[in-house]
Amino acid sequence: xxxxxxxxxxxxxxxxxxxxxxxxxxxxxxxxxxxxxxxxxxxxxxxxxxxxxxxxxxxxxxxxxxxxxxxxxxxxxxxxxxxxxxxxxxxxxxxxxxxxxxxxxxxxxxxxxxxxxxxxxxxxxxxxxxxxxxxxxxxxxxxxxxxxxxxxxxxxxxxxxxxxxxxxxxxxxxxxxxxxxxxxxxxxxxxxxxxxxxxxxxxxxxxxxxxxxxxxxxxxxxxxxxxxxxxxxxxxxxxxxxxxxxxxxxxxxxxxxxxxxxxxxxxxxxxxxxxxxxxxxxxxxxxxxxxxxxxxxxxxxxxxxxxxxxxxxxxxxxxxxxxxxxxxxxxxxxxxxxxxxxxxxxxxxxxxxxxxxxxxxxxxxxxxxxxxxxxxxxxxxxxxx
Numbered sequence: 001x002x003x004x005x006x007x008x009x010x011x012x013x014x015x016x017x018x019x020x021x022x023x024x025x026x027x028x029x030x031x032x033x034x035x036x037x038x039x040x041x042x043x044x045x046x047x048x049x050x051x052x053x054x055x056x057x058x059x060x061x062x063x064x065x066x067x068x069x070x071x072x073x074x075x076x077x078x079x080x081x082x083x084x085x086x087x088x089x090x091x092x093x094x095x096x097x098x099x100x101x102x103x104x105x106x107x108x109x110x111x112x113x114x115x116x117x118x119x120x121x122x123x124x125x126x127x128x129x130x131x132x133x134x135x136x137x138x139x140x141x142x143x144x145x146x147x148x149x150x151x152x153x154x155x156x157x158x159x160x161x162x163x164x165x166x167x168x169x170x171x172x173x174x175x176x177x178x179x180x181x182x183x184x185x186x187x188x189x190x191x192x193x194x195x196x197x198x199x200x201x202x203x204x205x206x207x208x209x210x211x212x213x214x215x216x217x218x219x220x221x222x223x224x225x226x227x228x229x230x231x232x233x234x235x236x237x238x239x240x241x242x243x244x245x246x247x248x249x250x251x252x253x254x255x256x257x258x259x260x261x262x263x264x265x266x267x268x269x270x271x272x273x274x275x276x277x278x279x280x281x282x283x284x285x286x287x288x289x290x291x292x293x294x295x296x297x298x299x300x301x302x303x304x305x306x307x308x309x310x311x312x313x314x315x316x317x318x319x320x321x322x323x324x325x326x327x328x329x330x331x332x333x334x335x336x337x338x339x340x341x342x343x344x345x346x347x348x349x350x351x352x353x354x355x356x357x358x359x360x361x362x363x364x365x366x367x368x369x370x371x372x373x374x375x376x377x378x379x380x381x382x383x384x385x
């Protein structure tokens with residue numbers, strides 16, 4: 001089977017798709033991974049055929065664009081911001097710019113199935129324009145049909161300009177969903193109603209060496225602080241998180257990214273350790289709480305280890321994630337750094353939070369592995385045309 005995977009250029013969007021792509025290739029499928037020029041480095045040493053589509057981004061132009069977006073979204077609710085961001089920028093700007101190049105590749109390479117994600121709607125539109133079936137891969141929590149309605153209006157306009165009457169119904173399109181059922185709100189009309197569970201890779205507990213950063217820490221409990229891979233350079237946020245816990249009798253391990261400047265945190269007491277990178281699966285077994293922004297990889301990693309969270313959402317669907325975690329009693333959402341200390345004290349003192357996180361860990365452990373999902377997609381090759 002010939003499979004085309006496609007993601008936006010952000011590492012946090014691309015990396016969740018790699019395990020399924022690599023599993024399919026190992027099983028004998030022919031796999032191409034299509035992404036933006038900036039992300040080609042992430043595909044080195046993956047064994048996958050990497051394809052660049054679209055123009056390199058211009059950092060100065062991008063800064064102007066995102067400033068305009070922030071101004072447009074001022075005063076909107078979190079749901080309205082996400083809807084606007086996806087519709088007007090991810091689809092109406094980003095996907096529109098690379099759609100014709102994407103159509104050319106799909107037409108030339110002729111995949112049997114296209115597998116895209118939320119941030120790469122150009123691949124979805126290209127698949128429909130060429131007549132190739134597609135599946136949607138999660139990169140975060142599933143989105144409601146209401147939140148995504150405007151994005152589909154914009155996408156339908158783009159395909160009509162290219163001769164298609166409109167995008168086909170989504171009822172039979174598989175949504176490969178790694179979000180635990182216990183976090184998803186009930187009675188929601190989802191953008192993709194056919195949800196196939198898929199175990200997120202790189203989050204389930206594994207055996208491995210204990211990180212040296214934990215050696216010599218003086219307290220019984222340890223809190224992990226992180227902003228993941230995308231937001232760790234945001235000015236002042238990690239500093240505020242660390243400062244909130246600096247005088248608390250808990251160990252604090254903060255990771256700031258492989259390009260992060262440890263020196264920006266100044267001198268810290270011995271129970272606070274600032275590191276550029278520590279493998280999450282090695283650190284989480286020794287952690288009692290996680291403080292983060294609500295990024296999917298961090299959240300799923302913590303929950304897979306049964307660790308409760310304190311979430312300070314920053315952007316996109318972080319607010320949705322934070323609300324879901326709080327509703328499931330697997331952690332606490334805060335709206336500023338001022339709430340972090342009390343929230344950490346609460347999740348450490350009340351066993352209800354660890355028990356709820358443990359329940360979600362069991363759900364994640366039971367999700368099908370990528371090999372099972374790849375085999376299921378192979379069987380579906382004809383039925384979703």
